[in-house]
Amino acid sequence: MSTPTEIPEGPSKVELAPGVGGGGEIPSFDVTLKVRRYDPEVSAEARWDEFKVTMYGTDRVLDALHKVKWEHDGSVSFRRSCAHGVCGSDAMRINGRNRLACKTLLKDLDTSKPITVEPIKGLPVEKDLIVDMEPFFQSYREIMPFLINNGHEPTRERLQSAEDRERFDDTTKCILCAACTSSCPVFWTDGQYFGPAAIVNAHRFIFDSRDDAGDMRLEILNDKEGVWRCRTTFNCTEACPRGIQVTKAIAEVKQAVLSRSV
Amino acid sequence: MQVHKYDVVIVGAGGAGMRAAIESGQRAHTAVLTKLYPTRSHTGAAQGGMCAALANVEEDNWEWHTFDTIKGGDYLVDQDAAEVMAKEAIDAVLDLEKMGLPFNRTPEGKIDQRRFGGHTRDHGKAPVRRACYAADRTGHMILQTLYQNCVKHNVEFYNEYYVLDLLMVEEDAVREDGTPYKQKRVAGVVSYDLASGELHVFQAKSVIFASGGVGKVFKTTSNAHTLTGDGMGIAFRRGLPLEDMEFVQFHPTGLAGLGILLSEAARGEGGILRNADGERFMERYAPTIKDLAPRDIVARSMALEVREGRGCGPNKDYVLLDLTHLEPAHIDAKLPDITEFARTYLGVEPYTEPVPVFPTAHYAMGGIPTNIKGEVLQDNDTVVPGLYAAGEVACVSVHGSNRLGTNSLLDINVFGKRSGINAAEYAKTADFVELPENPEQYTMDLLETVRGAAGTERVAQIRKELQDIMDANVQVFRDERSLTEALNVIASLRERYKNISVQDKGKRFNLDLLEAVELGFLLDMAQVMTVAALHRTESRGGHFREDFPDRDDENFMKHSMCYLDADAVTDVTAGIRMDTKPVVFTRYEPMVRKY
Numbered sequence: 001m002s003t004p005t006e007i008p009e010g011p012s013k014v015e016l017a018p019g020v021g022g023g024g025e026i027p028s029f030d031v032t033l034k035v036r037r038y039d040p041e042v043s044a045e046a047r048w049d050e051f052k053v054t055m056y057g058t059d060r061v062l063d064a065l066h067k068v069k070w071e072h073d074g075s076v077s078f079r080r081s082c083a084h085g086v087c088g089s090d091a092m093r094i095n096g097r098n099r100l101a102c103k104t105l106l107k108d109l110d111t112s113k114p115i116t117v118e119p120i121k122g123l124p125v126e127k128d129l130i131v132d133m134e135p136f137f138q139s140y141r142e143i144m145p146f147l148i149n150n151g152h153e154p155t156r157e158r159l160q161s162a163e164d165r166e167r168f169d170d171t172t173k174c175i176l177c178a179a180c181t182s183s184c185p186v187f188w189t190d191g192q193y194f195g196p197a198a199i200v201n202a203h204r205f206i207f208d209s210r211d212d213a214g215d216m217r218l219e220i221l222n223d224k225e226g227v228w229r230c231r232t233t234f235n236c237t238e239a240c241p242r243g244i245q246v247t248k249a250i251a252e253v254k255q256a257v258l259s260r261s262v
Numbered sequence: 263m264q265v266h267k268y269d270v271v272i273v274g275a276g277g278a279g280m281r282a283a284i285e286s287g288q289r290a291h292t293a294v295l296t297k298l299y300p301t302r303s304h305t306g307a308a309q310g311g312m313c314a315a316l317a318n319v320e321e322d323n324w325e326w327h328t329f330d331t332i333k334g335g336d337y338l339v340d341q342d343a344a345e346v347m348a349k350e351a352i353d354a355v356l357d358l359e360k361m362g363l364p365f366n367r368t369p370e371g372k373i374d375q376r377r378f379g380g381h382t383r384d385h386g387k388a389p390v391r392r393a394c395y396a397a398d399r400t401g402h403m404i405l406q407t408l409y410q411n412c413v414k415h416n417v418e419f420y421n422e423y424y425v426l427d428l429l430m431v432e433e434d435a436v437r438e439d440g441t442p443y444k445q446k447r448v449a450g451v452v453s454y455d456l457a458s459g460e461l462h463v464f465q466a467k468s469v470i471f472a473s474g475g476v477g478k479v480f481k482t483t484s485n486a487h488t489l490t491g492d493g494m495g496i497a498f499r500r501g502l503p504l505e506d507m508e509f510v511q512f513h514p515t516g517l518a519g520l521g522i523l524l525s526e527a528a529r530g531e532g533g534i535l536r537n538a539d540g541e542r543f544m545e546r547y548a549p550t551i552k553d554l555a556p557r558d559i560v561a562r563s564m565a566l567e568v569r570e571g572r573g574c575g576p577n578k579d580y581v582l583l584d585l586t587h588l589e590p591a592h593i594d595a596k597l598p599d600i601t602e603f604a605r606t607y608l609g610v611e612p613y614t615e616p617v618p619v620f621p622t623a624h625y626a627m628g629g630i631p632t633n634i635k636g637e638v639l640q641d642n643d644t645v646v647p648g649l650y651a652a653g654e655v656a657c658v659s660v661h662g663s664n665r666l667g668t669n670s671l672l673d674i675n676v677f678g679k680r681s682g683i684n685a686a687e688y689a690k691t692a693d694f695v696e697l698p699e700n701p702e703q704y705t706m707d708l709l710e711t712v713r714g715a716a717g718t719e720r721v722a723q724i725r726k727e728l729q730d731i732m733d734a735n736v737q738v739f740r741d742e743r744s745l746t747e748a749l750n751v752i753a754s755l756r757e758r759y760k761n762i763s764v765q766d767k768g769k770r771f772n773l774d775l776l777e778a779v780e781l782g783f784l785l786d787m788a789q790v791m792t793v794a795a796l797h798r799t800e801s802r803g804g805h806f807r808e809d810f811p812d813r814d815d816e817n818f819m820k821h822s823m824c825y826l827d828a829d830a831v832t833d834v835t836a837g838i839r840m841d842t843k844p845v846v847f848t849r850y851e852p853m854v855r856k857y
Contacts, residue, residue, distance in 0.1 A: 007531060007532035007588075008532060008587055008588065008589075009532070010532065010533075010534040010542065010584060010587040011542070011587070012541070012542045012545060013539070013540050013541050013542065014536065014540040014584070015540055016536070016538070016539075016540045016574075016582075016616075039768065039770065040770070041768045041769065041770050042768070058519070058520070058607065058608075069722075069774070070720070070721075070722030070723075071720075071722065073765065074721075074764055074765035074766050074774035075765055075766035075768070075774060077766075077771050077772075077773050077774075078773075079302075080487055081298055081302045081303075081304070081486040081487055081488045082302075082304060082306070082307050082486045082487075083486065083487060084307070084522045084603060084607070085603075085606070086306050086307050086399075086402060086599075087298075087301075087302040087303070087304070087306055087307070087486065088301065088302060089298070089299070089302050103606060105606070105607075126457065126770070126771060127770050127771045128771075130771050133299060137299075140413075141413050144414075145410050145413060146361075146362060146410040146411055146413060146414040147360075147361060147362025147410070149360075153360060156356065156372075157355075157356055157359040157360075157365075157372060157373050158359065158360070159367075159370070159371035159372065160367055160371050161367065161371050162366075162367045162368075162369065162371075165364060165365075165366065165367050168364070169364070169397075172364050172396075172403065172406070173399070173402075174406075175301065175306070175402070176301050205362075208362070208364070210362070211362075
């Protein structure tokens with residue numbers, strides 16, 4: 001994260017290779033979406049509905065869900081907002097794996113078979129793909145996810161070296177989508193477990209050189225529902241749409257619990 | 263129906279709403295009502311940075327920032343407001359750092375700064391490094407940091423509560439010169455709990471609107487699906503004016519065909535735009551600062567290149583953003599997310615290939631008029647006591663006819679903070695305004711009309727046709743013919759909207775119903791934008807009229823004000839009354855805008 005003083009100036013004119021920048025015909029194909037449906041206003045039982053839609057090579061699972069909702073069945077319910085992987089609204093289980101629907105291209109899935117779409121696991125289902133996020137955010141709030149600094153407030157910014165800033169960079173990427181926590185087998189069986197996302201967000205502060213409350217957070221995570229429940233299955237790391245090394249972050253927190261005051 | 267009582271109610275939990283909540287929550291009994299979960303707001307999609315004249319890496323001062331903001335907005339900026347924003351920018355950044363925001367750092371450990379479009383040294387001499395940033399996810403970091411501090415201060419959130427009405431009363435009052443008028447006062451809001459389908463009335467002494475923009479009137483947009491102009495629409499339907507709605511910013515570098523934003527930071531870090539001939543065409547349009555010219559100029563230049571046949575790709579309908587002369591390590595350190603977008607969504611490797619880009623609808627410069635305290639105006643100068651607005655939903659106006667990059671993250675922090683403090687201070691001495699009789703009736707009728715509609719039209723189809731005509735006729739280039747045609751299409755879509763039906767008839771998470779209600783706001787706002795664009799027969803900032811290509815200071819150096827008015831009937835503007843409001847000047851004389 002060093003700061004180059006001079007940015008290279010690009011040439012005024014270049015020869016472009018033929019076909020540069022992509023383009024060409026976008027292929028279209030038919031896919032079957034198999035969606036887990038549940039609406040307690042209609043029935044206490046969940047069911048599967050299948051929808052066949054024609055989609056394009058650049059489309060994502062979210063586009064297919066929109067096509068279903070907008071052209072076939074308006075009652076199909078799911079959360080979404082930004083549609084490019086930064087808001088964290090549309091984590092769901094796609095072909096048995098936790099992903100963001102807006103970041104999963106259909107062409108990267110096997111479209112010869114139905115694509116299954118289910119709500120993420122371990123949180124109460126409210127309707128179709130919508131789950132109750134409150135238990136997830138409750139765990140997040142419990143790790144004190146905010147900077148705590150006991151020193152005098154400086155007039156200017158607090159100084160932090162580029163290396164110290166880099167130390168916790170990975171865990172600042174979290175968008176609280178719950179893909180990691182709801183992919184964790186420990187969390188499925190024990191909803192009291194803090195879960196990977198809360199630990200990731202604790203990590204973000206524990207390893208921030210400006211923060212003074214690391215020991216308090218380590219104390220919280222040394223709890224029986226804390227970091228020691230992690231069985232290192234790496235589901236969370238695989239599920240993270242932001243590429244955060246979640247299991248590594250959990251391991252670093254475990255290490256810190258052992259080596260610090262706790 | 264439940265009734266809640268708070269000193270301050272904030273509508274929206276993006277950057278402006280949460281910045282306001284941090285202030286208000288520590289001073290008064292405050293609730294935040296949000297259509298989404300708090301960290302889902304589109305502030306999180308902002309990438310490049312937040313400008314403040316910290317002068318951490320080179321000489322800079324807030325007066326230069328003020329000048330750039332005013333010139334960038336093509337002199338339609340209220341200069342007192344721009345001065346407030348540029349001056350308070352420094353504390354706004356330092357506040358965020360103290361709250362924990364992980365800014366990138368200089369070798370000395372200070373907040374690092376980089377170049378951004380239209381931000382210059384000494385009144386336009388050269389680009390200046392003014393944007394404070396955290397890689398290319400500055401907005402994400404701001405949104406997370408503000409939410410973290412809301413958690414710290416125990417701010418009370420009502421998540422997935424969709425506000426649909428603003429409750430106001432009108433009192434007879436007399437102006438200083440003796441003319442009678444109707445003074446509006448805020449009483450509260452009505453919201454729809456998406457989870458249960460129940461209505462909740464919130465009585466409040468102060469209400470802050472911070473509900474974001476209206477990008478979804480366009481097809482190609484960087485905006486989230488949920489940015490449907492609800493806040494502007496609610497205010498407009500309740501008789502408040504909307505200011506400068508013809509000014510929409512088209513961000514130059516949306517991923518071609520998708521509209522997903524690639525930050526201007528790509529050009530701040532050395533990226534350049536090229537046409538099909540491989541030419542760096544911005545050298546012709548803005549010889550001094552080239553690719554770092556303000557967004558309206560770059561977007562128009564790109565559209566011209568395409569129109570004149572120098573576009574790329576099989577349909578020659580985009581240009582290229584070239585990063586290939588930059589070191590991959592530099593790209594990874596400064597632009598990791600946007601290069602990932604290019605890989606994920608277009609399958610293009612930015613280290614070695616230029617990225618297809620085209621302008622994408624990005625930001626509404628206009629909105630609910632406010633003064634520099636964040637107080638909403640019911641006309642050119644009458645404040646609605648207790649009502650505030652901040653962020654994209656508001657028009658202070660600090661952006662004039664074209665916002666500079668990074669100034670929206672700044673706007674939400676400066677005016678979010680001001681609104682939060684002022685709303686809480688007002689609530690300390692004010693009394694509750696009595697709720698109107700049956701406060702929920704209007705909202706209940708609105709929802710039941712939509713839910714009960716048994717027509718044949720589909721919401722998604724009408725929305726698509728609206729977005730298509732807005733992209734085709736009200737985008738970077740406009741003229742009387744294109745705007746008139748758009749208005750006719752919007753009028754017919756409004757008729758068809760009366761004949762919709764929603765399939766989901768339930769109460770629980772009825773997002774089918776939600777989308778139908780949102781479409782109502784989109785139709786209203788598209789009409790307002792187009793009418794305002796038709797009335798401004800000049801070109802300025804983001805509004806370019808091919809039939810009137812020059813800026814006309816004599817007739818149009820003024821803000822437009824649109825009012826809902828059933829009696830305002832002319833050929834194409836039925837129901838919208840146009841008025842104007844003077845621009846506030848302090849020390850900057852309008853000049854020809856060259857870069």
